[in-house]
Amino acid sequence: MKVLWFHLMPYTELPEDFKERHPGVWVEIDPALFDPERAHVMYNDFMDELEFAADRGFDGICVNEHHSNGYGLMPSPNLIASSLARRTSDAAICVMGSSVALYDPPIRVAEEFAMIDCISGGRLIAGFPVGTPMDTCYAYSRNPGLLRPRYYEAIDLITRAWREDKPFPYNGRFNQLRYVNPWPRPIQKPRPPVWVPGSGSVETWRMCYENDFVYAYLSYWGYKAGLGVMKGFWEEMKAMGAEPNPYHAGFLQAVGVAESRAEAVDLYAEPASYFYDRCLHLDPKFARPPGYVSEATVRSRITSQVSRAADQAISARPFHSADDNVLEQGHVIVGSPDEVADQLREVAINLNVGHLMLLLHFGNMSKDLTRHNTQLFAERVLPQIADLFDDEWEDKWWPSPMPSQSRAVPEPVAV
Amino acid sequence: MTAHAERSAAVPGGELRVWEKGAGPAICFFAGVVGLPRWLPVLDRLAEAHRVAAPSLPGAPGGHSADLLDDHVDWLLAARDAHRAAETDGGALIGASTGGALAADVAAVWPRAVGKLVLIAPFGMFDEAEPIADIFAQRPRDRSPLLTNRPEELDAYTACGSDDADQALEWDIAMQRANNAAARLLWPLGDTRLATRLGRIACPTLLLRGADDRVMPRSYAARMADAISGPATIREIAGAGHMAEFDRPDEVAEAIAAFLAGG
Numbered sequence: 131m132k133v134l135w136f137h138l139m140p141y142t143e144l145p146e147d148f149k150e151r152h153p154g155v156w157v158e159i160d161p162a163l164f165d166p167e168r169a170h171v172m173y174n175d176f177m178d179e180l181e182f183a184a185d186r187g188f189d190g191i192c193v194n195e196h197h198s199n200g201y202g203l204m205p206s207p208n209l210i211a212s213s214l215a216r217r218t219s220d221a222a223i224c225v226m227g228s229s230v231a232l233y234d235p236p237i238r239v240a241e242e243f244a245m246i247d248c249i250s251g252g253r254l255i256a257g258f259p260v261g262t263p264m265d266t267c268y269a270y271s272r273n274p275g276l277l278r279p280r281y282y283e284a285i286d287l288i289t290r291a292w293r294e295d296k297p298f299p300y301n302g303r304f305n306q307l308r309y310v311n312p313w314p315r316p317i318q319k320p321r322p323p324v325w326v327p328g329s330g331s332v333e334t335w336r337m338c339y340e341n342d343f344v345y346a347y348l349s350y351w352g353y354k355a356g357l358g359v360m361k362g363f364w365e366e367m368k369a370m371g372a373e374p375n376p377y378h379a380g381f382l383q384a385v386g387v388a389e390s391r392a393e394a395v396d397l398y399a400e401p402a403s404y405f406y407d408r409c410l411h412l413d414p415k416f417a418r419p420p421g422y423v424s425e426a427t428v429r430s431r432i433t434s435q436v437s438r439a440a441d442q443a444i445s446a447r448p449f450h451s452a453d454d455n456v457l458e459q460g461h462v463i464v465g466s467p468d469e470v471a472d473q474l475r476e477v478a479i480n481l482n483v484g485h486l487m488l489l490l491h492f493g494n495m496s497k498d499l500t501r502h503n504t505q506l507f508a509e510r511v512l513p514q515i516a517d518l519f520d521d522e523w524e525d526k527w528w529p530s531p532m533p534s535q536s537r538a539v540p541e542p543v544a545v
Numbered sequence: 546m547t548a549h550a551e552r553s554a555a556v557p558g559g560e561l562r563v564w565e566k567g568a569g570p571a572i573c574f575f576a577g578v579v580g581l582p583r584w585l586p587v588l589d590r591l592a593e594a595h596r597v598a599a600p601s602l603p604g605a606p607g608g609h610s611a612d613l614l615d616d617h618v619d620w621l622l623a624a625r626d627a628h629r630a631a632e633t634d635g636g637a638l639i640g641a642s643t644g645g646a647l648a649a650d651v652a653a654v655w656p657r658a659v660g661k662l663v664l665i666a667p668f669g670m671f672d673e674a675e676p677i678a679d680i681f682a683q684r685p686r687d688r689s690p691l692l693t694n695r696p697e698e699l700d701a702y703t704a705c706g707s708d709d710a711d712q713a714l715e716w717d718i719a720m721q722r723a724n725n726a727a728a729r730l731l732w733p734l735g736d737t738r739l740a741t742r743l744g745r746i747a748c749p750t751l752l753l754r755g756a757d758d759r760v761m762p763r764s765y766a767a768r769m770a771d772a773i774s775g776p777a778t779i780r781e782i783a784g785a786g787h788m789a790e791f792d793r794p795d796e797v798a799e800a801i802a803a804f805l806a807g808g
Contacts, residue, residue: 268682271733275725276615303615415682421725425718 131478131518132525134190134224135183135504136382136487139176139210140201142494143168144408154413155200156264169203175497176203177210181217182501183490186508190222190255192487194327194348195229196262197269201409208242215250216540222529223250226327226346226487227257231277232270235305236284240291240312243322251538252317252531258285258343259327260334264412267419275421278333280304285324285341292321323527325380325485330359331427335366338378344485344527346380350410352461353477356381360481376484377525383477384489386457386464387506394464395457397499402456405493462492467510474515484519485527549584549592554600554630558614558623562607563630564599567592570805571636573600573628575644577665577788578680578692579703580605580723582716587790590798595805598631602644604726606719611726617737620730621650625658634658637805641665641790642760643727646737649769653745662750663801666761666787668731669739670769675762677735681728691759694786702791743772750777751804755785755792778804 144163145151152160180191193210196202204210211225223246228239247254260266260281267274283302287310290300297311316322325344328334338345347359360381364374372378384405386398457464463473478486490507491500531537549566564581566588572595574588581599591597601607603614603623614620624647628638638659640648645667652659671677678691689696705716731737750773752766770777780800785792 267732273729273732275611275729275732415684415687420681420721420728425722428718428721429714 131515131520132189132222132377132485132528133512133515134192134222134485134487135180135188136192136194136224136226136489137176137180137491138194138201138409138489139172139203140405140409140493141169141203142172142404144200144404148408149411152411154416155409155411156196156413157198157268157416158413159198159200163200172203176491177213177217179491179497179500179504180210180214183504183508184214184218184221186504187512188221188508190224191218192224192226194226194257195259195265197265199264199269201405208246211246211254212242212249215246215253218250219537219539220534221253222255223253224255224325224487225257226255226325226348227259229261229266229270230258230284230288231261231272231281232266233284235307236287237291237307237310237312239284240288241314243288244292244312244314244316247316247318247322248314250531251536252322253529254316254318254322255325255529256322257325257327257346258288260331263419263422264416267422268416273421274419276304277422278424282337285337289321289324289341292316317532318530323529325527330362331424332362332366332430333424333426335363336370339367339370339372342527344378344380346382346485346487348382348487350382350384350405350461352383352459352463353473353481354460356477356481360483364482374482375523375526376478376482376519377523377527379481379483380485380487381477381481381483382487382489383474384462384492385470385474385503385507386462386490387467387470387503387511388464389466391465391469394466398462398464398495398503399457401493401495401499402462403493406456406461409493467506468514470507471511471514474511475518478515478518484523484525486515546589549588556609556623556626556630558603558626559609561609561627561630562601564588564607565597567594567596569595571595571631571633572597572805573631573633573636573638574598575600575602575624575627575638575640575648576605577642577644577790578724578727579699579720580608582606582703582720582723585790585794587794587798590794591801594802595637596633598633600627600631602627602647602726604729605723608726611722611729614729620647620737621654624648625651625655628655628658635660637661637663639663639665639801640667642787643668643730645669646730646735646739649739649746650737650742652748652750653739653742656745656747659748661805662746662748663753663804664750664769665753665789665797666755666758666766667739667752667769668735668761669737670765671734671736672762672764672768675764677762677765678760680760681724681732692786693788694755694757694784694792699788699791740768740772743769744774746773747775749775749804749807751801752777752779753789753797753800754779754781755787755789756781756783757785758787758789760787780804
């Protein structure tokens with residue numbers, strides 16, 4: 131089992147009446163709510179937290195991309211990842227990911243990822259999301275009907291750019307380039323592992339199979355919501371002839387650890403409530419840009435019970451606020467170290483997922499509580515789950531860095 | 546009242562449906578954002594003294610796929626193919642909303658193919674100072690009231706109305722496809738750069754708008770009329786929203802018939 135520490139970087143000071151007074155956290159979020167000087171503190175705290183997690187022994191640290199979004203302050207996750215590459219030494223740097231369909235030309239992502247891979251000594255996991263409707267079709271005005279073909283083409287271009295050993299022309303449907311020759315090039319050969327954060331589209335599942343990418347289901351709604359999607363994924367993988375290697379999949383889960391469940395509820399109820407009530411206060415008008423979901427997926431969701439359940443989990447939930455008792459819903463796993471370890475083992479086994487991406491910071495969790503959660507998890511949960519799956523399956527989708535003795539060590543700044 | 550006839554036409558993009566009714570001077574009708582899932586009363590009225598042909602635009606019910614239409618040249622050619630399939634060259638061309646954007650372009654680029662042009666609240670331009678409403682970012686319950694003064698009737702017009710699950714599925718997908726195609730043509734602002742081509746429209750043009758149009762600000766019609774080089778008149782339809790032809794079919798048909806009958 132690989133356990134990664136995932137930061138969304140939410141703005142932690144949305145007002146208490148945010149839900150009542152503002153239509154949503156995304157796309158049209160009120161610019162007046164953003165205080166750059168407070169964001170200065172937040173960014174630095176968040177990066178401290180990621181670096182702390184790497185230091186405590188998490189297998190990887192994750193960042194992701196959102197735009198015009200009050201719960202995700204990373205329009206450019208690569209900026210954060212490049213800094214993490216310098217300030218950490220062993221953890222995988224998981225950019226989950228870069229929305230390749232948004233960039234003209236997408237080789238910019240090939241270049242930046244190659245830079246991060248070089249700086250980190252080959253520790254990059256390259257995430258390629260389609261991107262949410264809010265990020266792609268509204269905040270970046272990408273044509274929803276063309277988003278997915280653009281996405282596939284961008285991935286094709288980027289992976290080919292990493293693979294080819296000489297400059298080449300690329301004559302795509304959306305990208306025409308006379309000279310493709312990214313410089314630098316990634317350390318990892320033939321390329322860094324590619325992970326695809328997805329929702330529940332059949333095309334994405336098939337693409338992951340055909341290209342040997344990890345499929346990661348990033349839901350904020352926990353294990354129960356994930357069950358339908360992951361069941362659909364594994365059924366599709368089986369139909370295509372893939373072996374059920376749990377490392378072919380990833381899953382996101384929010385977790386709060388304390389000495390007891392009662393204490394955990396006491397500690398984590400407020401940040402959980404902030405996250406589900408304010409951060410996930412989304413305006414439904416941005417949920418379904420026409421053409422964003424392919425016809426094949428629409429048909430599959432209507433005709434397949436599994437897919438329909440998944441669709442309901444995906445589409446309905448984020449646009450309804452959770453009730454006050456989010457910790458009772460199973461969206462966040464809270465408890466003592468043993469309770470959390472038991473639940474995570476169950477999640478990993480039932481979903482057949484070898485890469486667990488954990489939100490140990492969520493909502494407006496303070497830096498102290500985040501460190502406490504991270505420390506407790508690293509010391510008393512991680513050892514209980516780390517060996518899961520390893521006797522049976524090989525993780526073929528994990529970075530292959532340079533030997534540690536060959537890697538550069540950043541020098542301290544001379545005083 | 547007699548029913549309309551249906552035929553199929555082969556165009557480079559595939560097969561498309563052409564609905565026809567009436568006899569007399571030819572009218573081609575390009576439908577708006579929901580396409581033509583069913584025949585419309587306004588077409589009955591027009592068919593009383595004209596041959597009305599309604600070819601399905603790409604992605605709309607009865608139309609061929611819009612999946613390979615990547616840019617405006619693709620759309621323009623597909624629109625002209627549909628127009629040619631209507632076999633109304635030299636006659637009138639009516640375009641509503643999204644269909645209006647394409648009808649204006651057909652008249653601009655193939656001036657001899659269009660004798661008279663009627664545009665009902667056409668898309669194609671965008672003014673930052675007076676933005677068009679975002680019809681593609683609406684809660685489902687808000688969309689019909691934005692488009693029409695008769696939201697319940699529009700919901701019924703676009704609903705399958707069958708208990709047969711397979712039929713309902715195909716209908717829903719066809720309606721989604723129509724919306725997807727409209728979005729594909731107009732994303733993100735509805736500006737097809739039509740303003741740069743309006744000066745090529747030399748034929749007499751009638752610009753119709755619903756007085757209650759909540760999508761397209763009133764100034765757009767005047768701006769288009771100014772830019773069109775041929776004689777252009779504006780007529781506002783009382784009691785109608787963006788889909789004026791749906792809201793007030795009699796008044797819209799009368800306005801069009803009067804315009805077509807004029808010199």
